Amino acid sequence: MALVRGHSVALVSLLQRRAQETTGRMQQWLEEHYQAEMKSIDQLSEVVRYHIESAEHLKNEMVLRGTKFFLMDVCRVENPTALRIIQLECLYQGFHLVSQSGVMPSSGLYKVLGEITSVHIENSKVPYIESLLRDKSEHIDWRRLLLSAALPWPSPSVPQLLAVLEGFKAVDSDLTGYVSEDQYLQVELWFSDGTEDAQGDSSEMPSSKRLAELRKFFFKLFADHSSLPSRLHYETMLRYFAADPDPREGFIRALSLGLGKQVKSPSQDQLVQSMTSMEEEVETSELSADNQEEKALDVSSTSSAEQEVSIPALLAVIGRKVPETSQSQEELVQIFAELNCGWEDSIPFSVLCQHPAFQALMKKSTQHQLIDIHDLLLCCLDGTDEEEQDESDSATSL
Structure with missing residues (x-):
């Protein structure tokens, strides 16, 4: 009995010593980890302070990952005047719930934006947005609104649009007019290399990462999700991108x-x-029958090379x-x-x-007509997901 008790006491003592050693090591590790985190935060603060005091824009993305702080050499900071992809998707989900067709009464725009953003929108802004989007039947195409919200994005030329159209027809072997998401991703768009001029603020070219995200977002925006799998009418999508500030x-x-x-x-x-010549012609006299025949011949004899x-x-x-x-x-x-x-x-x-x-x-x-209202939407969405972003930043720094 004494032998068993002695062995038990020795074993408990051993466990106590090991527990104390483990606790000490954990405490030491936590202190070192904490000091490393604080050092990284101090480095981040120093970089931010330097750029604020020198009034310089950040040219590289700052990353605080665990105890490490570093600047990305190949990833630029996104344009602060551009909506984040998560904000664009939030807008899409809100409008898609209201109208899957893409057309909705203009009177419901204020309510939808208010529910999506969860912030107060100035009453003077919504009527202005409505006036830019409203048609004669008092409806708006919310896909035009989201296309403006996604600015800046590279603006295609007509030859580029036609080249992409041919690319879609090539993967659409049956010429149905529709492509799946996999087929859509096979086609090279006009901004695949990210070298074209951006529509909107051309001084801030979207990064390659944002262009890749926009590419996926555009499929979600223009695709028909009522069918399984989702499919995209590619000519309709390209027609949206054919829009220009001049109607x-x-x-x-x-x-x-x-x-x-x-x-x-x-x-x-x-x-x-x-x-001017047509007005002068009307003022002088009406065309005779012979002149009308000549005019018809002139129309039909125009260069065949002309469209x-x-x-x-x-x-x-x-x-x-x-x-x-x-x-x-x-x-x-x-x-x-x-x-x-x-x-x-x-x-x-x-x-x-x-x-x-x-x-x-x-x-x-x-x-x-391509409207430019993304600045107004940026103001409306300034508070969207703010708490979620703060929580994400806090989690990153811990």
């Missing part, structure tokens, strides 16, 4: 995409001269809203009739552009 230029870019060939328009000076357009091709570009398309159809029929052409006839685009009514039609096609 007339956006219309011509979208028309080029629809025809599959670049449409060249006459310069503004040529259009002004043409309008020609028909009423159906123009209607495909003008819009998706039935009332607006019906009104535009009547206007186009009248314009073509004045040029002695019918529904199935094609007219050189340079000739069509000289008609004042067609110029007005292009100018009011605001669905092809």
